[in-house]
Amino acid sequence: MNMDKFVMCRNYRFWENVRRELAKSKFRKKFKLCRNDFLYIKKNGIDVIKNHAYDFIVKRLAPAEIKNDGKQTPWSGHPVFTAQHATATCCRKCIEKWYGIERNVYLKEKQIKYVHYIIMSWIVEQYNNECNPGSKI
Numbered sequence: 138m139n140m141d142k143f144v145m146c147r148n149y150r151f152w153e154n155v156r157r158e159l160a161k162s163k164f165r166k167k168f169k170l171c172r173n174d175f176l177y178i179k180k181n182g183i184d185v186i187k188n189h190a191y192d193f194i195v196k197r198l199a200p201a202e203i204k205n206d207g208k209q210t211p212w213s214g215h216p217v218f219t220a221q222h223a224t225a226t227c228c229r230k231c232i233e234k235w236y237g238i239e240r241n242v243y244l245k246e247k248q249i250k251y252v253h254y255i256i257m258s259w260i261v262e263q264y265n266n267e268c269n270p271g272s273k274i
């Protein structure tokens with residue numbers, strides 16, 4: 138995956154740490170891509186999913202003030218929603234708690250990229266673990 142070098146160097150270890158903690162959370166680890174999520178990815182291609190993820194972050198997470206924070210991410214219906222619950226990037230409260238990114242301020246470009254990277258890493262990993270080798274992305 139293409140990743141901004143700066144974000145990668147600065148945050149990669151941190152994401153690895155959070156990932157270990159997430160694996161211990163009963164709530165977080167119950168989220169898995171469902172059959173419809175897999176079909177959706179296969180049908181639309183990973184680049185479309187990347188664009189959707191970016192769009193969701195910018196519209197639903199990046200603003201400084203979010204009226205329905207904590208409720209803006211549906212439980213299912215899109216692979217990105219599932220990934221957000223699994224990675225604790227579902228709302229600004231969770232992002233603050235798990236990643237230390239302060240809420241009530243607009244997300245910076247590098248923070249948007251970081252959250253995007255986390256969501257997409259999770260989706261690609263899930264997808265590649267579940268699908269046969271010939272259809273890996």
Ligand SMILES: [Zn+2]
Nearest residue numbers: 207227228231
């Ligand atoms: Zn949340």
